[in-house]
Amino acid sequence: MGSAMKVVHVGEGDPVAVSPSPIAQTIDLLGDRLTVVILRDAFVDHVRRFSDWIERTGAPPAVLTSRLSALLDAGLMERRPRPGAYDRHDYLLTELGLATWEFLVSVWSWQREWSPEGLLQPEFVHEDCGHRGPPELACRACGRTVKARDAHLEVDPATLVLAARSRRRRSSRSTPDIGRADLQFSVVMEAIGDRWSALVTGLALSGVRRFGEFQSILKISPTTLTERLTRLTEGGVLCRADGGRDYVLTPRGRALFPIFAFQLAWTRRAHPEVPVEQLGPLLHHVECGQPLWPALRCRGCDAILERTSVVFEP
Ligand SMILES: [Zn+2]
Ligand SMILES: [Zn+2]
Known part of the structure; x- marks a missing residue:
């Protein structure tokens, strides 16, 4: 992925060099x-043509182009000339792109279980045993099932500040209409779709509850923090506890844990050159003491799932 230093404006101060x-x-x-x-369509339905994504998502061509370019730049897709078609290209998932499959399955599982539009999602099937339905999260080191409470999150505040300060991106609320794709994944993206929300959710998953604690770890303005906590509370990810002083995850919020774990695991894979302590937050599995290297396990036959042994069926 792009590791070049970028000159960006931080707050009202002078431009500083920050590498996200x-x-x-x-x-x-x-x-x-x-x-x-886009990734889901490519993975599940083997979509590879620009015009097919336009038709399926209803996204404006310029918006689709920008997303595909980002996927090309980050090495998740590659563009290949289409055989026999002059000046036309197919977009194919690379190994790194295919490696997002566990993340995609986690997003899909959450959306299917916890959002009103869940039943629009295809059904997940383990081909080897025929089991239908969402898998569970397991630790590759010890094989046990892992819930949010079984993991310890190590956060280096310096990495978090860098994560949040470098190149700001639009929040999901100000995202322009992207067509029918808006109907999908909208709920989950409210929780993981911008840096602050994702970091607040990640800290809550690691047990942070107090306003002041979020603030001191994130070095975030009270206004921004209040806004994100309110959004996450309205979205049913957090709820107020202890007379309103604490923010704790709802069952719906805790269920985001596999998404978070696979985001971190994929990040590690995407940046093999970066020392592990500089990647961002680190997860450990408390029971075995090992860094959490997550896997998906079939609830039907208990096998650890491989990408080639699963299918999505409408
Ligand atoms: Zn373990
Ligand atoms: Zn199975």
């Missing part, structure tokens, strides 16, 4: 509804 941290790059890329729909 790897996790910030992941949030920017994969925290976008249309991008997730």
Whole structure:
């Protein structure tokens, strides 16, 4: 992914050179509804043509072009000349693009279970055993099932500040209409679709509850923090506790944990050259003490799932 230093404006001060941290790059890329729909279509339905995505998503061509360019730049897709067609190209997933499959399955599973439009999502099937339905999260090191409470999140405040300060991206609320893709993944993107929301959700998953604690870790303005906490509360991800002083995750919010875990795991894969402590937050599995290397496990036959053994059926 692009690791070049970028000169950006931070607040009202002078321009400073900031290279977006790897996790910030992941949030920017994969925290976008249309991008997730593009990847899903490519992965599930083998869509590879610009015109097919236009037809399926209803996105304006310029918007689709910008998302495909970002996927090309980040190395998730490659463009190949279409055989026999002059000046036409297909967009194909690379190995790195295919490696988002566990993240996509987690987004799909959450959306299917926790959002009103869930039943529009295709059904997930483990071909080897025929089991239909969402898989569970497991630790590759010890094989146990992992819930949010079984993981410890190590946050280096310096990485978080870098994640949030470098190149600001639009928040999901100000995203222009992107057509029918708006109908999909809108709820989950409210929670993971911009850096601040994603970081607040990540900290809440690691057990942070107090306003002041969020603020001191994130070095965020009270106004911005209040706005994100309010949005996440309205979205049913957080709720107020202890007389309104604490923000705790709802069951719906806790269910975002696999998405968060696979975002971090994919980020590590996308940046093999970056030392692990500089990638962003680190997850450990408390029971085995190992860094959490997450996997998906079939609830039907208990096998760890491989990309080639799963299908989505409408
Ligand atoms: Zn473990
Ligand atoms: Zn199975």
